Amino acid sequence: MSTENTYDVVIVGAGITGAIVANQLAEKGHKVLILEAGVQKSFDFESYRAYLHHYYQNTIKIPNSPYPQNPNAPQPLVTDVGDIEDGIQQFNKDGYFRQYGPAPFQSTYTRAKGGTTLHWLGTCLRMLPSDFKEKDLYDSGKNWPINYYDLMPYYRMAEREIGVSADVEEQAFFGIEFEENYVYPMTKIPQSHLDKKLTEWTKGATFDYEGKTYPYKVVSTPQGRNSNPNPNYNNGEGYQPVGAVGNPDLGQRCEGNSACVPICPVQAKYNALKTLKKAVDKGVVIYSQCVASEILYDEDSGEITGIKYKEYEDFDSLTDTSKPCNYIEKVITAKRYVLAAHAVENAKLMLASGFKNKNIGQNLMDHPVLLTWGLAPEAIGAFRGPGSTSGIPSLRDGTFRKDRSAFRIEIGNWGWNWPAGSPTTELQEGLSKQLFGKELRAFLLDTVQKEFRLGFLIEQQALSNNSVTIDDRYRDELGNYRPIINYNITDHEKEGMLAAKEFSKQFFDALSGTDKTQYSPDKGGFILYKGEELWWQGAGHLAGTHIMGTDKENSVVDKYQRCHEHKNLFLVGCGNMPTMGTSNPTLTIAALSFWAAENISKDLNS
Amino acid sequence: MKITVSERLDWFEKLSVILTGFSRSELLGTGLIEIYLDTIDQHLGEDHVNTLLDSFRKINIQDEEDLTAEESRNIQELVESKSNESITKLVILLWYTGQWYGKNSYIVSSQSYLEGLVWKAIGAHPMGGKQPGYGTWGFPPLTFSS
Numbered sequence: 224m225s226t227e228n229t230y231d232v233v234i235v236g237a238g239i240t241g242a243i244v245a246n247q248l249a250e251k252g253h254k255v256l257i258l259e260a261g262v263q264k265s266f267d268f269e270s271y272r273a274y275l276h277h278y279y280q281n282t283i284k285i286p287n288s289p290y291p292q293n294p295n296a297p298q299p300l301v302t303d304v305g306d307i308e309d310g311i312q313q314f315n316k317d318g319y320f321r322q323y324g325p326a327p328f329q330s331t332y333t334r335a336k337g338g339t340t341l342h343w344l345g346t347c348l349r350m351l352p353s354d355f356k357e358k359d360l361y362d363s364g365k366n367w368p369i370n371y372y373d374l375m376p377y378y379r380m381a382e383r384e385i386g387v388s389a390d391v392e393e394q395a396f397f398g399i400e401f402e403e404n405y406v407y408p409m410t411k412i413p414q415s416h417l418d419k420k421l422t423e424w425t426k427g428a429t430f431d432y433e434g435k436t437y438p439y440k441v442v443s444t445p446q447g448r449n450s451n452p453n454p455n456y457n458n459g460e461g462y463q464p465v466g467a468v469g470n471p472d473l474g475q476r477c478e479g480n481s482a483c484v485p486i487c488p489v490q491a492k493y494n495a496l497k498t499l500k501k502a503v504d505k506g507v508v509i510y511s512q513c514v515a516s517e518i519l520y521d522e523d524s525g526e527i528t529g530i531k532y533k534e535y536e537d538f539d540s541l542t543d544t545s546k547p548c549n550y551i552e553k554v555i556t557a558k559r560y561v562l563a564a565h566a567v568e569n570a571k572l573m574l575a576s577g578f579k580n581k582n583i584g585q586n587l588m589d590h591p592v593l594l595t596w597g598l599a600p601e602a603i604g605a606f607r608g609p610g611s612t613s614g615i616p617s618l619r620d621g622t623f624r625k626d627r628s629a630f631r632i633e634i635g636n637w638g639w640n641w642p643a644g645s646p647t648t649e650l651q652e653g654l655s656k657q658l659f660g661k662e663l664r665a666f667l668l669d670t671v672q673k674e675f676r677l678g679f680l681i682e683q684q685a686l687s688n689n690s691v692t693i694d695d696r697y698r699d700e701l702g703n704y705r706p707i708i709n710y711n712i713t714d715h716e717k718e719g720m721l722a723a724k725e726f727s728k729q730f731f732d733a734l735s736g737t738d739k740t741q742y743s744p745d746k747g748g749f750i751l752y753k754g755e756e757l758w759w760q761g762a763g764h765l766a767g768t769h770i771m772g773t774d775k776e777n778s779v780v781d782k783y784q785r786c787h788e789h790k791n792l793f794l795v796g797c798g799n800m801p802t803m804g805t806s807n808p809t810l811t812i813a814a815l816s817f818w819a820a821e822n823i824s825k826d827l828n829s
Numbered sequence: 830m831k832i833t834v835s836e837r838l839d840w841f842e843k844l845s846v847i848l849t850g851f852s853r854s855e856l857l858g859t860g861l862i863e864i865y866l867d868t869i870d871q872h873l874g875e876d877h878v879n880t881l882l883d884s885f886r887k888i889n890i891q892d893e894e895d896l897t898a899e900e901s902r903n904i905q906e907l908v909e910s911k912s913n914e915s916i917t918k919l920v921i922l923l924w925y926t927g928q929w930y931g932k933n934s935y936i937v938s939s940q941s942y943l944e945g946l947v948w949k950a951i952g953a954h955p956m957g958g959k960q961p962g963y964g965t966w967g968f969p970p971l972t973f974s975s
């Protein structure tokens with residue numbers, strides 16, 4: 224087995240977290256290598272376009288449809304979660320995850336250069352100050368070893384790197400503070416016609432629940448997609464939007480392609496290829512088609528001595544969809560190591576290497592998303608613009624968090640596409656009514672133009688039973704472990720869902736819309752709780768598998784993002800989060816990656 | 830009776846106008862008429878397709894974009910008849926989604942996905958293509974006469 228040793232830092236994973244750490248370290252003059260499991264893809268725009276065509280031509284339009292399954296580095300698919308049969312949740316046993324339930328884990332990620340931001344939506348909310356000390360405030364969840372104010376400067380760096388569009392005045396709620404004179408890099412993305420109408424229709428009305436009232440305040444969402452540069456950014460220095468990698472004139476501004484998940488055709492939406500390209504231009508080396516399989520370490524000191532990886536042969540994942548490849552095993556060594564392979568893969572890698580910390584793999588979290596949907600009183604023009612441009616934050620914080628989950632409400636601009644497969648479903652419905660020609664058109668226009676949906680991102684608590692483990696019997700084609708998932712949701716979360724469902728009912732009443740939410744009891748994610756039908760999906764926010772804390776008893780990494788027991792190993796990504804809060808997590812982990820890079824650099828220089 | 834290639838295409842075009850509710854120029858604009866007729870031939874066989882086209886021909890439509898009451902009744906009958914129901918649905922699905930809905934469903938091409946008429950029918954644009962431009966989603970929807 225060949226061993227290479229020329230780098231200061233080796234990073235596993237070329238997603239947003241790995242890319243930020245690499246770029247920052249290169250900036251400081253360190254020699255960096257990234258091992259990436261996905262296929263070799265150049266940075267030219269044509270190879271990105273190939274993903275787009277793969278998406279167009281895929282009959283199943285799910286988040287991973289542009290990015291083909293690669294047997295050498297498989298990825299989970301939402302379609303691996305089956306129906307409920309005789310009260311028991313079914314799973315595709317040949318899917319990448321081996322799931323034991325009892326509840327379905329429905330979130331996925333992408334194993335290709337650029338990682339999961341290739342198909343993220345781009346929502347870039349900061350976490351609330353209270354999310355960092357939930358244990359203290361609500362005797363629920365955990366505390367972070369750092370607070371909002373510690374993270375503030377790094378949030379700014381993350382907002383710059385991703386290129387976030389938002390207006391500061393609208394984002395200072397629930398104690399979120401910004402430095403004086405701070406503005407986002409770009410002005411806010413225009414709110415959709417739907418957002419504006421919902422504001423108008425629900426004006427003055429409130430959500431009444433358990434003796435408290437909450438406003439239906441529709442607030443525009445900060446987004447990692449290009450709008451107009453803010454001339455006041457950085458004390459008047461301004462901001463230069465970053466267009467498509469390999470075609471920088473493209474994607475300077477969002478064009479309303481309405482396909483942010485699963486792929487923005489022009490890269491107006493941020494993806495990690497943008498940061499990776501900068502890193503490579505600074506000398507960072509990426510080894511693609513290299514799947515890290517084991518972390519080698521000294522039993523006595525805990526020091527990491529190398530990373531073993533499997534490099535597989537050239538392979539066109541767009542055409543050779545099933546054929547696994549020959550590979551060779553190699554070892555790479557460096558002064559410092561970083562795992563940035565995303566929550567599940569990071570945990571799996573540490574378990575496969577025999578790490579002893581009992582918290583590894585535990586506390587798996589997501590934002591279970593309760594979906595509701597209905598019709599607006601008039602045509603609002605569904606299926607236009609980014610997937611979501613606004614949300615309702617009213618229930619993101621409050622003393623109720625002692626007893627039930629907080630949630631953020633995302634307003635969806637793409638009709639019932641997510642909950643009901645629109646518009647194909649309506650087309651099939653029209654055909655089953657024997658409609659054709661102009662009548663069919665009129666039927667489709669009339670129904671779909673009024674459609675919208677709400678998504679309630681329910682905060683999930685960190686629990687040891689929700690976990691990623693490994694089992695010698697279940698391996699992928701290269702002989703690497705397939706993640707074993709045990710997962711459930713608690714009454715705390717179900718109470719949150721109950722409040723969400725009630726919110727939805729009152730909301731549709733307030734706007735004089737028609738609530739069309741109807742769940743089928745055999746669909747994965749369905750539950751009956753206190754007589755109420757509930758149905759949730761995954762948010763793609765896999766988190767908590769190697770949380771940060773104060774010592775090795777309660778956590779895997781310290782506040783510097785360094786492993787308690789392996790001082791030359793740093794972890795980045797959602798796995799470090801001890802609580803989820805109600806923000807989509809990527810802005811926060813991007814901020815933490817800047818923080819981690821700073822700590823690694825200091826450590827190397829000391 | 831022997832049907833020439835151009836007659837077939839002509840009838841398929843007219844039938845498509847009626848089945849989809851889109852004008853001839855809109856269908857021509859997709860550049861997909863011949864490809865779709867080929868697709869259907871390939872899966873169902875030319876004879877089967879000819880039977881449909883022939884029953885359509887017999888209705889003797891004067892202006893496919895503006896049917897008389899009697900023509901409409903005859904078309905309705907044709908669409909609902911046992912022998913033609915499933916094939917007319919396949920034709921509509923093909924035009925509306927760019928996808929062949931057979932035993933092995935597939936999308937004919939990137940172009941066929943992007944030209945799917947369902948997007949126009951709902952007053953939108955295909956997800957991932959034909960972008961309407963920055964900020965347009967903030968405007969009220971266009972009202973289409975149906």
Ligand SMILES: Cc1cc2nc3c(=O)[nH]c(=O)nc-3n(C[C@H](O)[C@H](O)[C@H](O)COP(=O)(O)OP(=O)(O)OC[C@H]3O[C@@H](n4cnc5c(N)ncnc54)[C@H](O)[C@@H]3O)c2cc1C
Nearest residue numbers: 236238239240260334338339344345346515763796807809
């Ligand atoms: C549908 C969807 C929508 C989302 N929308 C949002 C949103 O709007 N806002 C938000 O904040 N978040 C969103 N997310 C979550 C977001 O995508 C992730 O939080 C983020 O991409 C995680 O970044 P990462 O760098 O940690 O991991 P990833 O982006 O997953 O990158 C990990 C990289 O590591 C590589 N890798 C994996 N295993 C190995 C190995 N063994 N060896 C070498 N390399 C390996 C992978 O190939 C990949 O390139 C969404 C997720 C999904 C699924």
Ligand code: SF4
Nearest residue numbers: 477478480481483487
């Ligand atoms: S709306 Fe379109 S252009 Fe804008 S980010 Fe989404 S996919 Fe890209």
